[in-house]
Amino acid sequence: MTFSPLVEQLLESLRVLPGVGPRTAQRMALHLLERDREGGLRLSQVMAEALDRVGYCRRCRNLTEQSLCSICEETRRSDRTICVVESPADLMAIEEAGGYQGRYFVLHGHLSPLDGIGPEDLGLDALEKLVREEAPDEVILATNPTVEGEASAHYIAEQLRPLEIRLSRLAYGVPMGGDLEYVDSGTLSRAFLGRQAFSD
Amino acid sequence: MTFSPLVEQLLESLRVLPGVGPRTAQRMALHLLERDREGGLRLSQVMAEALDRVGYCRRCRNLTEQSLCSICEETRRSDRTICVVESPADLMAIEEAGGYQGRYFVLHGHLSPLDGIGPEDLGLDALEKLVREEAPDEVILATNPTVEGEASAHYIAEQLRPLEIRLSRLAYGVPMGGDLEYVDSGTLSRAFLGRQAFSD
Ligand SMILES: [Zn+2]
Ligand SMILES: [Zn+2]
Numbered sequence: 001m002t003f004s005p006l007v008e009q010l011l012e013s014l015r016v017l018p019g020v021g022p023r024t025a026q027r028m029a030l031h032l033l034e035r036d037r038e039g040g041l042r043l044s045q046v047m048a049e050a051l052d053r054v055g056y057c058r059r060c061r062n063l064t065e066q067s068l069c070s071i072c073e074e075t076r077r078s079d080r081t082i083c084v085v086e087s088p089a090d091l092m093a094i095e096e097a098g099g100y101q102g103r104y105f106v107l108h109g110h111l112s113p114l115d116g117i118g119p120e121d122l123g124l125d126a127l128e129k130l131v132r133e134e135a136p137d138e139v140i141l142a143t144n145p146t147v148e149g150e151a152s153a154h155y156i157a158e159q160l161r162p163l164e165i166r167l168s169r170l171a172y173g174v175p176m177g178g179d180l181e182y183v184d185s186g187t188l189s190r191a192f193l194g195r196q197a198f199s200d
Numbered sequence: 201m202t203f204s205p206l207v208e209q210l211l212e213s214l215r216v217l218p219g220v221g222p223r224t225a226q227r228m229a230l231h232l233l234e235r236d237r238e239g240g241l242r243l244s245q246v247m248a249e250a251l252d253r254v255g256y257c258r259r260c261r262n263l264t265e266q267s268l269c270s271i272c273e274e275t276r277r278s279d280r281t282i283c284v285v286e287s288p289a290d291l292m293a294i295e296e297a298g299g300y301q302g303r304y305f306v307l308h309g310h311l312s313p314l315d316g317i318g319p320e321d322l323g324l325d326a327l328e329k330l331v332r333e334e335a336p337d338e339v340i341l342a343t344n345p346t347v348e349g350e351a352s353a354h355y356i357a358e359q360l361r362p363l364e365i366r367l368s369r370l371a372y373g374v375p376m377g378g379d380l381e382y383v384d385s386g387t388l389s390r391a392f393l394g395r396q397a398f399s400d
Contacts, residue, residue: 003288004264006250013246016239018231024219030289031218032247033254033263034308039216040251046213047244050206050229051237063233064204088203089230108234 007033059130061106061123063088071104078102082131083140084156086110086149090142102140105130110148111155122152124159131163138166145172207233259330261306261323263288271304278302282331283340284356286310286349290342302340305330310348311355322352324359331363338366345372 002008007029014025032040056062057069060082064070071077071091081102085091091104107122119125131139141156143149157167172190174183183191202208207229214225232240256262257269260282264270271277271291281302285291291304307322319325331339341356343349357367372390374383383391 002270003292004254004266004269006246006254006265007263009246010250013239013243016232016236016243017228019224019227026289026292027219028217029250030263030287032216032251034287036216037251039213040247043213043216044244044247044251046206046209047232047240047247050210051232051240051244054204054206054233063207063230065206066204069204070202087230087234089226092203092226 003029056106056108056123060104061108061126062091062104063106079134080137081140082134082136082138083142084127084153085142086144086152090144094142102136107143107152110143110146110152112148119155119159124156127156128159128163131160131165135163136165138168140168140170142170145170203229256306256308256323260304261308261326262291262304263306279334280337281340282334282336282338283342284327284353285342286344286352290344294342302336307343307352310343310346310352312348319355319359324356327356328359328363331360331365335363336365338368340368340370342370345370 003011010029011022011025014020014028015022020028050065053065054063055065057064057072058067059072060069062069062071066073078101081100082105083091083094083100083102084105084107085094086107086109088106091106094100094104105123105127107124109117109122111117111119111122139156139160141153143153143156153169160167172187172194174180174187174191180188203211210229210233211222211225214220214228215222220228232243250265253265254263255265257264257272258267259272260269262269262271266273278301281300282305283291283294283300283302284305284307285294286307286309288306288308291306294300294304305323305327307324309317309322311317311319311322339356339360341353343353343356353369360367372387372394374380374387374391380388
């Protein structure tokens with residue numbers, strides 16, 4: 001026994017969403033069909049429109065349906081630093097943390113030769129052009145602290161080195177509020193290497 | 201800081217899905233925008249089509265985009281029993297359990313005066329007409345073992361009583377594979393009341 005063909009198609013299509021398995025897909029499909037057709041119709045319309053119209057900011061590659069994203073439009077932000085991140089989610093996490101007032105550049109991924117993701121997919125020529133034109137004081141390479149993120153940061157550093165701009169990387173160390181017992185050994189040894197003078 | 205207006209609309213719309221909070225909505229939206237626009241476009245199309253075309257089977261009120269659902273179309277099933285369930289998910293659970301070979305009737309809810317859900321919303325006139333016309337040997341009232349499910353079963357039983365057809369209810373008892381320690385006391389006392397002669 002299965003549901004009707006169209007309901008089965010809906011169940012299958014819902015599985016493109018991350019974290020949605022067969023049981024969750026069934027719960028979602030029946031919820032929409034039984035209890036919220038209006039909300040579902042609106043979702044399908046907004047989804048189609050967003051997927052059609054949302055593209056990259058022409059300056060920083062942040063997601064936007066405009067030519068320039070809202071961060072690039074903000075005149076009160078400093079042009080003196082550009083923070084390079086792997087994803088819009090990383091950008092949002094930095095914004096939510098607060099404190100950073102500069103600009104961004106979004107790679108939408110990291111170098112991954114095995115998956116065929118090279119410098120052109122990450123917009124690295126556009127990044128070099130941006131840095132050349134705007135000549136910021138500093139470029140912060142805030143790619144993820146993973147093997148691929150490290151490799152991407154090193155590649156970008158090599159590419160930007162001739163421009164003689166200060167390059168930096170986020171500090172490694174133990175996460176705030178954590179228990180040393182549960183910090184992995186790689187992070188712990190990095191935190192020792194990067195230890196700082198105690199001051200109060 | 202927020203995402204662009206269209207991305208924010210997508211985040212908000214995704215929250216109509218059950219179990220989807222702000223973090224999950226963000227993960228879903230960015231996954232579709234960054235990694236699977238094609239899957240997302242297909243999902244939006246199938247969702248719109250399903251919400252537009254899937255309705256109720258004219259005989260049993262199961263979800264279908266046809267006039268009759270696949271269960272009602274199946275000629276090999278017995279017309280001698282009709283099993284009344286609250287939802288298509290319950291119907292599917294009974295089908296997956298196997299063993300039942302009869303027909304169904306789907307209420308799409310239970311009586312709930314406080315929410316304004318009355319007999320007409322559950323198609324009880326259609327159920328009475330169906331039972332009158334097809335004169336099955338038995339109607340199984342498989343509404344949920346909850347206060348509302350019980351009340352609905354009793355209401356339906358009253359309505360069908362003049363037709364003098366055998367009415368039954370699923371057995372109450374301890375769930376298979378469970379540990380008595382964790383069975384709630386209501387279920388346990390029902391299981392005592394319904395105890396059966398031991399045979400092997
Ligand atoms: Zn931008
Ligand atoms: Zn049917």
